[in-house]
Amino acid sequence: MVSLGATGGLRMADDELYYSFKRLNVSVAVARPFRPEDVPTMMLTDLLWAHATRASAKDMIAQLHRYPARAVIYSSTTAALFWPRAGAIRFDAPAAGNRPGRHGLWQRPLERRRLRQAPLLLPWSEAGLQEAPDVARDGDRALVLPVPVEPSGPPDPDRDIDAITYAANPSKKGLDRVLSAWRSVRLPSEELVIVGASADNLDRAGISVPGEEEGITILGPMPSPHYRALLRRARVFVCAPRREDYGIAQLEALADGCQLVTTPAPGPYVALALARALDPRLVDEDLGAGLRSALDAPTPDYAARAAEMIAPFTREAVDRLIADEMLPRLFADAS
Numbered sequence: 001m002v003s004l005g006a007t008g009g010l011r012m013a014d015d016e017l018y019y020s021f022k023r024l025n026v027s028v029a030v031a032r033p034f035r036p037e038d039v040p041t042m043m044l045t046d047l048l049w050a051h052a053t054r055a056s057a058k059d060m061i062a063q064l065h066r067y068p069a070r071a072v073i074y075s076s077t078t079a080a081l082f083w084p085r086a087g088a089i090r091f092d093a094p095a096a097g098n099r100p101g102r103h104g105l106w107q108r109p110l111e112r113r114r115l116r117q118a119p120l121l122l123p124w125s126e127a128g129l130q131e132a133p134d135v136a137r138d139g140d141r142a143l144v145l146p147v148p149v150e151p152s153g154p155p156d157p158d159r160d161i162d163a164i165t166y167a168a169n170p171s172k173k174g175l176d177r178v179l180s181a182w183r184s185v186r187l188p189s190e191e192l193v194i195v196g197a198s199a200d201n202l203d204r205a206g207i208s209v210p211g212e213e214e215g216i217t218i219l220g221p222m223p224s225p226h227y228r229a230l231l232r233r234a235r236v237f238v239c240a241p242r243r244e245d246y247g248i249a250q251l252e253a254l255a256d257g258c259q260l261v262t263t264p265a266p267g268p269y270v271a272l273a274l275a276r277a278l279d280p281r282l283v284d285e286d287l288g289a290g291l292r293s294a295l296d297a298p299t300p301d302y303a304a305r306a307a308e309m310i311a312p313f314t315r316e317a318v319d320r321l322i323a324d325e326m327l328p329r330l331f332a333d334a335s
Helices: 007-022 042-062 107-115 126-131 175-185 197-202 224-231 248-253 271-280 287-295 302-307 315-334
Strands: 072-074 088-091 121-123 163-164 192-195 214-222 234-239 260-264
Touching: 007 248, 007 315, 042 072, 072 287, 088 107, 121 126, 121 315, 163 175, 163 224, 175 192, 175 234, 175 287, 192 224, 197 214, 224 248, 234 248, 234 287, 248 260, 248 271, 248 302, 260 271, 260 287
Parallel strands: 072 088, 088 121, 163 192, 163 234, 192 214, 234 260
Antiparallel strands: none
8 A cells, every 4th residue: 555644634544444454354565655845836746745655655566576465555646646556546536626727737637547547446435536537437447435434432421612623734724714703703701722733833824813812722733532532522613624625524523423514615525415414504604603503502413413424434334345345356456
């Protein structure tokens, strides 16, 4: 498995796939590239990551020369762009969707070629597949393989955090819009907790949060178990993404019993349909109205219904999909 791992969500998805294989007694080696230097454009960023993943894949293939891998999975279309060996491609969103205009001038044509050549495609969602070039839907090569998401533990009965948001990429996640809505509707006793970005991260993104601002607490990046413990205490998870390639953070919030307050967003935003079905009042461009509805008049059975809706995303369900459908196709294509 060639792991791009450029974001926390991608790393989590690759880790989950790795442990699914281990639970199924499948031997798997993971090639992880060294993180390239930060560069100012998406085109250069993707170029460096694509070269880094090619190098890590070649090194791993060389290490396994005595026991060659039967199949290769590239985690993201970027990881597959310069592949040293053809393989399956697993992706949340294609460059065709999240690299518009000049941002994906060289990536999109090469991605289309790789999607045509790959023996098996493993999109995280049906929406991600539909966003890909039409060659990805040719024949019967695609199998939707979700990222497993489960409750992290029993919820805190007090739910003493009013609202929480995850802002590892503050601009893309629309933290400025979350803050604007929060400041306009919060009551004096209410608190918004920001996780995933420090005050310095916010400053660099051009988002101002004065150090002593009442009603807002910045906790910064933290280990996943600590973050999930906060979700179990939160009443509301709020976000306003400008684009959402999947939405692991939102699915985790639903799994841990939070009400999801969000604006609609382009991209294969899996949790959006779930949020609308759970409580349409909480999915609106008017984020402030959604916040007040969730805080003032929560739907009594929201958490129980959310647990039912994420059942297809449990590890047990995904393991079964891998065992019954993915592995037979992966190894058949490799034979």
